[in-house]
Amino acid sequence: MAGRYGVSSRSATRHSPRRRSRVRRRSRIHGVRVTFLSCSFAVTAGLFGLAGTATGPDVPASAGVLPPLSDRDGDDTSRGEARVPSAKTARPVMEKVVPPPADPNVKPVATAPLPAGSGSGHRVVFDITQQVVWLVDADETVLRTYYVSGSRYDQLPTGTFDVFSKSRDAVSWHGTETMEYMVRFFRGENSNIGFHDLPVATATGAEVQTLSQLGTPLSDGCIRQDLDDAVALWEHTEVGTPVVVVRS
Template sequence: MASSSAGFVAGLTAAALATVGFLGWQASASLPPELGGAAKPTVPPAVSASKAPRDKKNPAELPAGTGSGPRVVYGLDDNRVWLVDRGDKVRRTFRVDPGSVDPAPGVYMVTSRSGSVTGTDGIPVEHVVRFTAVNGVSIGFSAQTGPATQPPDEGVLTGGIRESRPDGTAMWDFATIGRQVVVIR
């Protein structure tokens, strides 16, 4: 009897340690890089980090191989975003204007949001949804709210992926902290 109790306690202890380790990893993976989180994307096997196949007759169609579940899909080559609900139903798709720094293809999570700020290019923006950083440059979606307050310095690297105000509002409502962002070619 004592032997089976010891085995039971050892099993519970192992399970508890595994759970704590997983939760610690999960918490560190969701931190922004400047706070010690991972800057590189994680790519599950279900998501293709290479060029996702496109429907040539309907370029706004959600590309295959972008994962499953609710997610934001950002096509680097298309400069297009898809907001995808459960069941791979596209809630909204729209074109965007990328910054000068692109994220690597892969899977990220929304790590921070800001209601309104001034972008590194001097343009006031709103509904900022950040999901990674590349060499210290924050990468995220935002909507321009006004004219540039100064001409952008050509040497300034920008990670702002600009959307129209209506698209920015849709992104803000959909892409809460922890929402998956899939970046494809």
Template sequence: MAGTSAGIVAGLTAAAVATVGFLAYQAQATAPAGPGGRPGPSASAAAAASKAPRDRRNPTALPSGSGAGERVVYSVDDDRVWLVDERNRVQHTFRVNPGTLDPLPGTYWVSSRSNAVTGTDGLPIEHVVRFTSMDDVAIGFSAVVGDGSPTVADPGVKTGGIRETRANGNLMWQFATIGVPVVVIR
């Protein structure tokens, strides 16, 4: 009888350990990392995203290793954005002018949007699509209201606005709704 009890206790202990491990994994995978309610970039995601190879013959081609499924891909080194549909097809790609703060490589999610606001540089902007923050400054895509040209950030001001033309800002606004992944690569 003692051998049977020991076997039952061992089985229950193994089941409990497996359950705790599974619950810990679920909690880690769904725990928010900040006020945006979504986890920030993980070390493995940042490492993978930072090494996305380019097609040197076609610099506008979507970098391999930039994820899968519907997403916005933003290269901080190339100052380029790709809007990618659920079938991994590039719907649009365009150049942008970054702010003075670059987001770290990794995967984020669109956490808020504003139709029209004033940017951290004091300029009126529209179609703001935010996905993270750094040094208490929101980082996201936007277009300056005006002639349609993207602006260049004043290096003396902390800005997180990744500026697009108004036409590209309209495309981003239509594509990048709340919860759409934003993959930042080097």
């Protein structure tokens, strides 16, 4: 299908640790000549009564000595104006990532068992944490289990809801994407939330994500599915079918 392209790869460059030659240095502490290897170490102030006495070409006389509180400016001189915390801004909170298959056109396989306490009877179960959907029959038989891509903003509450409308074709709330097999079950703040297939960008005609990205929350609110899974859920539901949303 259009839009199922390869995913980009990220290269990384390793830096070899810098080798340091072992050089002998000499220093004097209270008139005693001491030979030691050059390496990073800390001298605790006041150790054996020698605080401030370890001096030399690499250790200034004032090293490790803080000025008294009365001489410091402000409550905490380590925090300048640029470090003052700013107002908290909204940001995505869902970070679950399923390692994608090598082929971007192949979706990952979900094998997780139906969560305990996820209702009974004919229903749809969606686990926000695992990003997995189960289609369950009236006799508790799991008919289908698969990965989806829910909201990256995590605004869907847990609970039991009912399907209240279905549309064979739909348009996103911002008008830049189209989708098929929409099954709505929750009235969101900006628009209704439901299940549908992978959206297609109206500007390019390409799907907005690959199949291999299913299992990762990427949408603005709805739950994205592979086309085959979207058709299966469409046929599994009717207006009034329960949708149980859980967190594992």
